Amino acid sequence: RRSDGDIRRSAKDAIKAGEKTLNDHKKELKQFKDKGIDRKGKASKDRHSVVTQSRREADHLAEAGLVSVEVTKILTEQEGLTLAEVSSSPEVQEEFRSEFCPVPISCSQARDSAYRSVDGSCNNLNNPHWGAAVTPQPRYQPAQYDDGVNSPRTTATDGSPLPSPRLISNNLFRAPGDCTETDHARTLMVMAWGQFIDHDIVATPVTQGDGAPITCCGTEVQNRVDCLPIPIPSDDPHFNDTCMEFVRSAPAPAADGCEAGPREQINQITSFIDGGVVYGDTNMKWLELVDTNTGSMLTSDGDLLPSGGGCRLSDSEDFCQLAGDHRVNVIPSLGGNHLVFVREHNRIVEELRRVRPDWDAATVFQETRKIIGALLQQINYREFLPSILREEDLVKYNLKLQLTGHSSSYNSSRNPGAKNVFNAAAFRFGHSQVPGSIAYVLRDFMTRLESTPTESTLLDPHMLITRSGRNVADLARFVVTSNSMKVDSHFEDALRDHLFEGPDGVGFDLGALNLQRGRDHGLPPYNAWRQWCGLPVATSFSDLPDMSDENKAVFADLYSDVDDIDVFAGGVAETPLDGAAVGPLFSCIIGNQFRDMKEGDRYWYENRGREGFRREQLAEIRKVRFAKILCDNLGVDPIQPDVFHVPNPNNSWQSCQSLPGINFSAWKRR
Numbered sequence: 001r002r003s004d005g006d007i008r009r010s011a012k013d014a015i016k017a018g019e020k021t022l023n024d025h026k027k028e029l030k031q032f033k034d035k036g037i038d039r040k041g042k043a044s045k046d047r048h049s050v051v052t053q054s055r056r057e058a059d060h061l062a063e064a065g066l067v068s069v070e071v072t073k074i075l076t077e078q079e080g081l082t083l084a085e086v087s088s089s090p091e092v093q094e095e096f097r098s099e100f101c102p103v104p105i106s107c108s109q110a111r112d113s114a115y116r117s118v119d120g121s122c123n124n125l126n127n128p129h130w131g132a133a134v135t136p137q138p139r140y141q142p143a144q145y146d147d148g149v150n151s152p153r154t155t156a157t158d159g160s161p162l163p164s165p166r167l168i169s170n171n172l173f174r175a176p177g178d179c180t181e182t183d184h185a186r187t188l189m190v191m192a193w194g195q196f197i198d199h200d201i202v203a204t205p206v207t208q209g210d211g212a213p214i215t216c217c218g219t220e221v222q223n224r225v226d227c228l229p230i231p232i233p234s235d236d237p238h239f240n241d242t243c244m245e246f247v248r249s250a251p252a253p254a255a256d257g258c259e260a261g262p263r264e265q266i267n268q269i270t271s272f273i274d275g276g277v278v279y280g281d282t283n284m285k286w287l288e289l290v291d292t293n294t295g296s297m298l299t300s301d302g303d304l305l306p307s308g309g310g311c312r313l314s315d316s317e318d319f320c321q322l323a324g325d326h327r328v329n330v331i332p333s334l335g336g337n338h339l340v341f342v343r344e345h346n347r348i349v350e351e352l353r354r355v356r357p358d359w360d361a362a363t364v365f366q367e368t369r370k371i372i373g374a375l376l377q378q379i380n381y382r383e384f385l386p387s388i389l390r391e392e393d394l395v396k397y398n399l400k401l402q403l404t405g406h407s408s409s410y411n412s413s414r415n416p417g418a419k420n421v422f423n424a425a426a427f428r429f430g431h432s433q434v435p436g437s438i439a440y441v442l443r444d445f446m447t448r449l450e451s452t453p454t455e456s457t458l459l460d461p462h463m464l465i466t467r468s469g470r471n472v473a474d475l476a477r478f479v480v481t482s483n484s485m486k487v488d489s490h491f492e493d494a495l496r497d498h499l500f501e502g503p504d505g506v507g508f509d510l511g512a513l514n515l516q517r518g519r520d521h522g523l524p525p526y527n528a529w530r531q532w533c534g535l536p537v538a539t540s541f542s543d544l545p546d547m548s549d550e551n552k553a554v555f556a557d558l559y560s561d562v563d564d565i566d567v568f569a570g571g572v573a574e575t576p577l578d579g580a581a582v583g584p585l586f587s588c589i590i591g592n593q594f595r596d597m598k599e600g601d602r603y604w605y606e607n608r609g610r611e612g613f614r615r616e617q618l619a620e621i622r623k624v625r626f627a628k629i630l631c632d633n634l635g636v637d638p639i640q641p642d643v644f645h646v647p648n649p650n651n652s653w654q655s656c657q658s659l660p661g662i663n664f665s666a667w668k669r670r
């Protein structure tokens with residue numbers, strides 16, 4: 001056995017080598033920039049980077065991640081340590097931490113605050129980084145990289161290469177006759193909310209070049225370490241090319257704290273449902289979005305979102321929208337939800353100023369932010385989750401809300417962080433719900449106007465902001481009355497062939513990106529997750545439980561072993577459970593994640609104490625449903641009380657006036 005001193009010397013040498021790799025990497029990125037390689041390439045790659053761009057703070061963590069990976073590779077491959085020895089060696093970790101990790105966060109001020117910190121730090125007082133912005137994504141199961149440390153999972157059990165994600169997409173995700181099935185019970189709000197709340201929970205940055213999105217296709221960039229381009233089969237039904245751009249997610253050090261270990265990925269926003277999607281997660285962003293004289297959110301002409309950020313503009317009068325999250329322009333249904341909560345914030349500010357004239361603008365802002373966070377949590381757990389999970393799973397994962405009084409669900413040993421498999425696979429189920437076109441529905445609920453293919457609305461906010469936003473209510477009416485697509489193995493061509501397509505006709509396949517992202521992150525395959533969830537595991541393709549015969553046959557054609565199936569492919573292809581939108585595997589992962597985010601949140605809105613609300617305030621918040629918020633801010637009247645389900649005799653249209661709202665006198669000084 002090697003002495004501690006010997007291991008420390010090896011660790012120091014490995015760290016030196018890691019630093020050299022980091023410097024070489026930076027030089028290489030600059031060279032690609034100087035040669036103009038990252039500046040050229042396809043226009044669609046720049047659009048994709050609007051979604052996956054990284055923040056400067058994340059770049060620093062990525063540098064630590066790169067060294068962590070290098071150190072771990074050297075210690076395991078050249079110095080003969082096992083992964084477990086690297087992780088548990090105090091010598092290795094002390095050396096790594098002293099060079100690359102920020103000084104531990106002090107929570108002395110945050111301890112007694114009635115408000116969440118802007119970046120989510122110190123929510124958990126013993127583990128201040130849990131759920132905070134710009135931290136490594138935690139995992140439910142260790143990564144499965146080809147080399148154990150860093151290389152994507154690309155090899156099948158028998159040693160052959162895994163099938164190309166685009167090939168899987170062509171065979172599994174393409175709907176027969178290009179016709180995806182409708183979900184007759186759920187509305188498009190299930191899809192729109194899923195994406196909106198996802199953008200409150202996770203943003204995974206990819207590695208960026210020296211100021212430009214990286215290029216991964218072409219002879220000049222072969223074997224680039226940051227790349228994992230997707231091979232396109234020569235007989236592809238849509239693409240003429242042979243290569244789809246794909247940049248790896250930026251590396252992070254090991255998840256719990258900041259340690260040397262196998263590659264992890266970054267979450268650059270807070271995992272808590274805290275309204276970061278509305279406000280952002282940095283003081284800089286708050287200053288950009290908030291009127292500091294009043295505590296209200298800045299808006300533009302027509303009470304729309306302010307302008308800024310990147311998107312594509314089809315009309316010279318339009319502008320890109322700025323919001324707490326940079327992905328706001330991805331699709332109008334998402335931007336619509338952003339707008340609703342900015343308006344709701346400003347409505348609440350007015351109400352609070354009336355009942356609390358003694359409060360300054362900063363207090364009004366924080367109190368309003370707290371109520372908005374509570375409303376997001378309440379809608380998510382009381383309306384959205386019951387629309388996608390079975391009642392028995394809501395009970396099993398402790399996702400049900402209390403009807404009265406405070407709860408004592410806080411558990412300081414639960415890590416609320418958004419888990420890698422939730423981000424890179426399970427919660428992407430919503431991609432299958434996206435419809436092929438977006439339209440306006442007029443006040444008569446019958447007339448549909450300006451139906452636009454979904455691909456033309458991507459990254460283009462036109463439908464929301466045209467005519468100074470006068471059609472926003474028509475768009476919302478479309479979202480709450482139209483059916484979502486079923487969660488199944490089929491995707492609309494808008495996303496599967498035309499995602500972020502440019503004038504050159506080149507776009508992405510989102511289904512293929514999801515599969516490749518899972519491999520990039522080293523996600524264990526489908527069967528390993530079934531086992532983790534305690535579900536029956538298939539030993540052959542023919543006994544895949546919870547799957548149609550048709551899907552079993554497709555999997556048997558694509559993969560050489562049932563143990564190789566990618567978790568996103570297997571999960572989305574499962575037959576939904578009775579009463580749920582998703583199958584058993586995604587129900588399990590989504591259930592576990594939302595339990596962590598509820599029980600692991602010291603500021604969970606039902607909690608007692610100064611982090612929560614007074615009893616009478618909580619009772620007022622409990623009166624509100626999402627329908628009322630749409631009423632108050634978009635004037636969609638009448639509306640069905642449960643906007644996640646289509647109107648029916650048990651969920652019939654009601655006047656906005658008849659839906660209860662918050663009485664703010666509960667916020668009066670006592």
Ligand code: HEM
Nearest residue numbers: 051191194195198202203204331423427428430431513517
């Ligand atoms: C409406 C159209 C949508 C578009 C165009 C879209 C597009 C995208 C893109 C381009 C990515 C990054 C892909 C990658 O390179 O890995 C992504 C990630 C993701 N999407 Fe969507 N999406 C849509 C809707 C949804 C919906 C409805 C949900 C959930 C219900 C969802 C959940 C997610 C999640 C969880 C991620 C990973 C986020 C991260 O880790 O940063 N998306 N989406």
